[in-house]
Amino acid sequence: MTRSKIDNIRIDEIADKVLLIHQIKASGPFTRCDGLLILPKEDRNSKTVVLDLNVEPKCIKSINEVYGPVSEYVCSHGHMDHITHVYMWERFGANIYGFIPEANYLLNLYNLFEGFGFNEAMDFSIIEKFAELNKYHECNNVIPIKPGSKLKFENFKIETIPFQGHSLANVGFYLPVERILHIGCLGFDLSKLNSEGFGPWYGFKQCSILQYLKDIDFAESLYLRKADFLTSSHGYVVKNPDRSPFDYMRKKIESNKLKIDQALKSLNPPLKSEEETVKKLLKMDIFFPKRNMSGFMLEIYTFWEYWIIKNHIQLI
Numbered sequence: 561m562t563r564s565k566i567d568n569i570r571i572d573e574i575a576d577k578v579l580l581i582h583q584i585k586a587s588g589p590f591t592r593c594d595g596l597l598i599l600p601k602e603d604r605n606s607k608t609v610v611l612d613l614n615v616e617p618k619c620i621k622s623i624n625e626v627y628g629p630v631s632e633y634v635c636s637h638g639h640m641d642h643i644t645h646v647y648m649w650e651r652f653g654a655n656i657y658g659f660i661p662e663a664n665y666l667l668n669l670y671n672l673f674e675g676f677g678f679n680e681a682m683d684f685s686i687i688e689k690f691a692e693l694n695k696y697h698e699c700n701n702v703i704p705i706k707p708g709s710k711l712k713f714e715n716f717k718i719e720t721i722p723f724q725g726h727s728l729a730n731v732g733f734y735l736p737v738e739r740i741l742h743i744g745c746l747g748f749d750l751s752k753l754n755s756e757g758f759g760p761w762y763g764f765k766q767c768s769i770l771q772y773l774k775d776i777d778f779a780e781s782l783y784l785r786k787a788d789f790l791t792s793s794h795g796y797v798v799k800n801p802d803r804s805p806f807d808y809m810r811k812k813i814e815s816n817k818l819k820i821d822q823a824l825k826s827l828n829p830p831l832k833s834e835e836e837t838v839k840k841l842l843k844m845d846i847f848f849p850k851r852n853m854s855g856f857m858l859e860i861y862t863f864w865e866y867w868i869i870k871n872h873i874q875l876i
């Protein structure tokens with residue numbers, strides 16, 4: 561770990577002038593994700609490039625003071641914890657890149673509301689409150705790119721790796737020269753060894769568990785063949801050949817499946833319609849303690865759990 565000069569920020573130097581940045585304390589539940597800072601290096605890049613580092617405005621300001629100017633900022637996908645403060649990087653002069661079809665969620669919250677299908681289950685005001693809680697603000701300009709594109713900023717090369725089980729836009733970043741694979745939001749969310757997390761997230765209609773399992777396999781093989789380090793949006797740094805993040809993610813999906821299988825067995829007699837079954841399972845609070853929630857958070861967690869259950873049930 562490198563000594564951080566910035567309050568509330570932890571820094572790990574992964575390769576020469578490539579830092580993984582983590583915001584330690586947060587003011588909201590979905591207000592931050594870890595990302596990579598690519599500092600200027602001779603024959604590589606003359607200005608700092610930032611990959612998917614959504615931290616709170618105060619941190620962005622300090623990072624800019626110490627490591628700026630930032631010329632390019634790449635956002636991995638349109639989930640709230642990756643988009644809320646990107647406008648701040650733009651304000652400090654960075655070009656903003658986002659992935660199709662979620663790039664425009666950075667421009668307008670209504671795009672997110674429709675794009676993730678929240679509009680089929682709730683009023684826009686719910687998402688407005690959720691965005692406000694996490695201090696989301698819109699960007700002015702976002703350059704849309706296709707998941708899977710190769711990017712080059714001066715001589716700094718990035719391969720974007722589609723991980724679409726999680727969301728249609730979602731990518732990881734592979735840095736071939738630095739031999740780093742940043743799997744972003746794939747589902748390795750352990751902050752330290754022997755901790756617990758939620759694991760892979762598929763609480764939307766567009767998510768796919770089958771695709772998720774393929775994404776995990778692909779990420780693992782890429783990492784084992786071609787990377788020295790694995791970094792992610794919500795997890796600690798892992799060194800090749802430690803493959804525990806992949807075992808963890810597969811195990812989490814399997815244990816979610818078991819929870820649903822058990823709940824289904826408890827339904828006596830089994831229900832006929834899929835919709836009825838999902839609704840019944842939702843009442844059991846299998847994944848989230850919804851009985852302790854109220855207001856807009858209850859509506860949002862209910863929506864997420866509905867799709868987690870449905871994505872599993874659709875495989876049966």
Ligand SMILES: [Zn+2]
Nearest residue numbers: 637639726745
């Ligand atoms: Zn995500």
